[in-house]
Structure formats: structure tokens, C-alpha cells
Amino acid sequence: MSEVIYRKYRPKLFKEVVGQRPIKVTLQSEISSGQVAHAYLFVGPRGTGKTTLARLFARSLNCLDKKETESEPCNKCQACQNFLNNQTLDVIEIDAASHTGVENVRENIIANAQVPPFNKNGYKIFVIDEVHMLSKSAFNALLKTLEEPPKRVIFILATTEIHKVPETIISRCQRFDFKKIPLADVVKRLTEIIEWEKITIDDKVLTQIARRSEGCLRDAESLLGQIIALSQGQVTDDLISLVLPRNNWLEIDVLVEGLRMHNLPAVLNQINKLVAEGVDIDNLTADLLEYVRQIMLYQIIGADFHLEFDDHFIEAIKKHAANFPLADISRLLNILLSKTQSQQAVIIDQLPLELACVEFLLATATDMVSESNKTNKVTATSATVSKDYELLQKKWSELIAALKPLNSSIAGFVQTAHPLEIQANQVTLGFEFPFHIEQLDKPNIKAEIAKSLSSILGRNITVILKIDENFKTNQQNFKGRSEEGVDDAVDTFGGEVL
Numbered sequence: 001m002s003e004v005i006y007r008k009y010r011p012k013l014f015k016e017v018v019g020q021r022p023i024k025v026t027l028q029s030e031i032s033s034g035q036v037a038h039a040y041l042f043v044g045p046r047g048t049g050k051t052t053l054a055r056l057f058a059r060s061l062n063c064l065d066k067k068e069t070e071s072e073p074c075n076k077c078q079a080c081q082n083f084l085n086n087q088t089l090d091v092i093e094i095d096a097a098s099h100t101g102v103e104n105v106r107e108n109i110i111a112n113a114q115v116p117p118f119n120k121n122g123y124k125i126f127v128i129d130e131v132h133m134l135s136k137s138a139f140n141a142l143l144k145t146l147e148e149p150p151k152r153v154i155f156i157l158a159t160t161e162i163h164k165v166p167e168t169i170i171s172r173c174q175r176f177d178f179k180k181i182p183l184a185d186v187v188k189r190l191t192e193i194i195e196w197e198k199i200t201i202d203d204k205v206l207t208q209i210a211r212r213s214e215g216c217l218r219d220a221e222s223l224l225g226q227i228i229a230l231s232q233g234q235v236t237d238d239l240i241s242l243v244l245p246r247n248n249w250l251e252i253d254v255l256v257e258g259l260r261m262h263n264l265p266a267v268l269n270q271i272n273k274l275v276a277e278g279v280d281i282d283n284l285t286a287d288l289l290e291y292v293r294q295i296m297l298y299q300i301i302g303a304d305f306h307l308e309f310d311d312h313f314i315e316a317i318k319k320h321a322a323n324f325p326l327a328d329i330s331r332l333l334n335i336l337l338s339k340t341q342s343q344q345a346v347i348i349d350q351l352p353l354e355l356a357c358v359e360f361l362l363a364t365a366t367d368m369v370s371e372s373n374k375t376n377k378v379t380a381t382s383a384t385v386s387k388d389y390e391l392l393q394k395k396w397s398e399l400i401a402a403l404k405p406l407n408s409s410i411a412g413f414v415q416t417a418h419p420l421e422i423q424a425n426q427v428t429l430g431f432e433f434p435f436h437i438e439q440l441d442k443p444n445i446k447a448e449i450a451k452s453l454s455s456i457l458g459r460n461i462t463v464i465l466k467i468d469e470n471f472k473t474n475q476q477n478f479k480g481r482s483e484e485g486v487d488d489a490v491d492t493f494g495g496e497v498l
Contacts (some may be wrong), residue, residue: 281353415432
């Protein structure tokens with residue numbers, strides 16, 4: 001059924017193809033103008049539309065009823081019907097994976113290329129899929145034909161592994177690079193299919209299918225087809241679990257919290273609890289990588305990065321992004337990739353993941369001790385820290401005034417903060433709300449804040465932004481705010497102090 005769904009809804013027009021807009025526009029322009037190349041190279045991940053667009057391109061070029069300035073095939077003329085029914089002799093599809101030898105190239109391509117197209121106004125088109133699988137001698141034979149192609153013959157070569165295609169072949173083709181289909185576009189397509197199939201499936205399930213497909217629309221449609229085939233009109237959670245791996249986001253969030261808080265017993269306990277419940281360790285690891293990746297991207301890009309999760313998990317990711325040091329996130333991802341993907345078969349399935357977590361937390365703990373020792377050596381005495389704190393109390397209004405010309409909202413956000421930690425060359429500012437950190441955690445803005453703090457403290461300062469779990473108490477203890485400062489904050493936000 002999964003294959004039936006994929007074939008049933010294969011696009012018959014360029015406008016129906018999901019994604020790849022630049023490629024579609026270019027191909028359509030060449031068709032309508034009549035300026036077609038003799039060889040094309042479609043490069044990209046599987047299931048992203050390479051073969052679909054090759055077939056569309058071929059059908060449109062041979063359509064009998066297509067107007068001269070148009071690019072969409074009519075799908076009704078004899079040529080289009082022959083193509084749709086796999087009865088055309090002018091479009092030859094070859095799977096290079098099963099035709100790797102030079103003799104097959106000579107028989108199926110070179111010899112056939114000498115025969116003119118049956119449609120005298122059309123083209124004979126060879127679509128060679130997985131072209132990278134051809135042997136060296138087969139490539140050499142194909143190269144001669146590409147160098148001196150017969151009239152009205154077009155080659156469309158498709159590959160997922162461009163590095164295996166000789167440069168001599170690449171240089172003689174017009175190359176198009178296909179991209180993975182964005183998750184939102186995949187979900188939209190799946191929504192259309194279930195509407196056509198008159199079946200109801202929760203949007204969360206469609207999103208899960210799209211995420212599992214990793215930008216491969218064909219895989220997404222195949223998974224959906226399996227669910228539809230099993231459902232008999234009624235989709236249940238039990239049925240979905242037969243096709244899709246269990247959704248582990250809640251458990252992943254607990255695991256990430258343990259890693260962020262350096263709670264190794266909790267982390268190892270969570271892994272083994274999930275394994276005991278039957279969670280697939282490969283899926284668990286993949287979900288963990290994706291979750292931590294989303295945290296990293298949100299921390300770096302900020303509010304402009306679109307998080308593709310439910311609201312509950314979006315808030316959880318924002319919290320982690322505000323409190324999980326970027327250096328630690330980077331290290332965690334590298335260790336997870338190293339330990340879980342290069343590991344040979346092991347007797348205990350969860351051991352690579354456990355070792356990755358242990359290595360990460362041990363390395364982080366070592367860094368914390370090292371940083372603590374360094375701080376004890378280069379940071380001034382507690383009296384000096386106290387002096388810095390008092391200096392910031394007195395000159396906090398100067399900091400706000402310096403930031404106002406940059407942006408009054410930014411000044412207002414900093415106005416609500418306070419110094420949480422002061423070290424030799426680093427000041428951590430404590431905030432109550434993640435939203436304030438989202439707005440401030442951008443390189444140019446942090447640089448301005450650091451510049452003003454450096455001016456006040458008399459040395460180069462870097463800035464860390466952090467949620468303060470004891471915000472109200474620490475805020476009350478910070479006496480740097482004058483009544484004038486409170487008025488400034490009110491003016492900035494246009495509100496009242498209650």
C-alpha cells in the first residue's frame with residue numbers, strides 16, 4: 001500500500017511537485033523557450049523529486065498538445081497517455097545499479113540513441129538513475145555519446161553520490177542540486193493526501209512522519225501509506241506505534257535536564273529505564289541528537305529559528321537554550337556522534353550511549369574544576385568581587401544610559417537584570433524571563449553590553465546571560481537602582497510600576 005500511495009499521487013504537473021522551486025522554474029523556462037540542453041545532471045538525496053522532475057520534463061517535451069509558450073504537459077494527448085501508461089518508446093529509463101557494464105550502455109543507450117524519436121517534433125530521452133553505479137568503462141562509453149549527442153536526444157542523469165561521478169561527465173551536463181524537502185512542506189503534502197483518502201490523522205502524527213523521513217518525501221508518503229493500509233479507516237495510537245517508533249521527546253527532555261545539571265546517576269537511570277520499557281536504542285539516540293541540536297540552533301540563532309515541536313517542548317528547549325552553555329552543547333553532540341555512530345556491534349545495546357554521557361559529564365566536570373582553579377588564581381579576592389558589585393550598583397544607570405541609543409527595548413531588558421556572578425573577565429547577568437535573554441543573546445548586542453561593562457569595571461569583560469532561579473531575592477539585594485532608574489524602566493516599556 002505504501003508504494004501504491006506514492007505512485008497514486010505522483011505529481012503530473014510541475015506545479016504539483018513539492019519543493020525544488022528554483023529547479024522547476026529553470027526547467028519550465030527552458031521548455032517554454034525551446035532552449036533545452038542535451039544533458040542534465042540531477043544531484044541530491046533520495047526521495048526529493050529527481051526522477052519525478054525528470055519524467056515531467058520528458059513528458060512535457062514530448063506533449064503533442066502543449067502550446068509553444070507553455071511548459072505543463074496536457075496529460076491527455078496520445079504521447080502523454082503512452083508515457084503515463086509506460087508504453088512510450090521515446091523515454092527510456094535505466095537503473096544504472098543493475099546495468100553497470102559497458103555492454104549494457106552500448107546496447108541500451110548508445111545503440112538506441114541512434115534511432116530518431118517516434119515523435120518527430122519531440123525528443124528521445126534517456127533517464128539514467130543512480131548513474132554513479134556505472135563502471136569506469138561504461139562511463140567512458142557514455143562520455144563519447146555525451147560529447148557528440150545525436151540530434152533530438154537528451155540525457156538526464158540522476159545520482160545520490162555525485163563524488164562517484166567522473167568530472168568529465170559532470171562538466172558536460174547542466175547540473176541541478178536537489179535539496180531535502182522542508183518539514184512544513186512534507187506535512188502539507190501528507191495533509192493533502194489524507195484529505196484525498198478521506199481519512200483523519202492527527203497533525204502531530206503527520207509531523208512525526210515528516211521528521212522521521214528527514215526531508216525525503218517518498219519515505220514520508222511510504223510511512224503514511226503503511227498507516228493507511230493498516231487503518232481500515234480508523235487510525236489508533238496502537239496502529240501508529242506499529243509503523244512509527246515511539247515518540248520519546250518527554251523522556252529525552254528529562255535526559256537532557258540530567259546532562260545539563262551534571263546528574264550522572266539520573267542520566268544513566270533514565271537510559272536504562274527507557275531500554276527496559278522497550279525503547280529502540282537507535283531511535284532514542286537519534287531523538288537525543290535532534291533535541292540537543294534544536295537547543296544549539298535556538299541558542300545561536302534565537303527567536304528567528306523555528307522550533308518544530310509542540311508548545312510544551314518549545315518552552316523546554318528555550319529553557320535549556322538559556323541555561324546550557326554552548327561549549328557544553330557542542331561537546332555533547334560531538335561525543336554522542338563519536339561514541340554512538342562509529343561504535344562496532346556491542347553486546348549491551350545501550351552501552352555506547354551510556355559511555356557517551358559518562359564521557360561528556362566527566363569532561364565537563366574536569367573543565368569546571370580547572371576553571372575554578374584558574375579563577376582562584378586570576379580572580380581578585382572576594383573583597384575585589386564585592387567592590388566590582390558595588391561599582392555596578394552605583395553605575396548601573398550609566399550602563400542603561402549607554403545602551404539606550406542602541407535600542408530602548410534592549411536598555412529596558414538590561415534594566416530588569418542584575419549581576420549574578422562576577423569573575424576576572426566575565427560578568428553573568430541574571431534575568432527572570434527567557435524572552436529577555438532571547439532578545440539580548442545576539443553577538444552585536446552582547447558586544448555592546450560587554451563594552452559598557454568593560455568601561456565601568458576598567459577591564460575587558462565578556463557577558464553571560466542566564467535565568468536566575470532566585471531572581472526576586474537577588475533583585476531585591478541589588479541596590480543599584482535609584483528611583484530615577486525605575487522611572488527610566490517605566491518610560492522604556494511605557495507602563496506603570498505597581
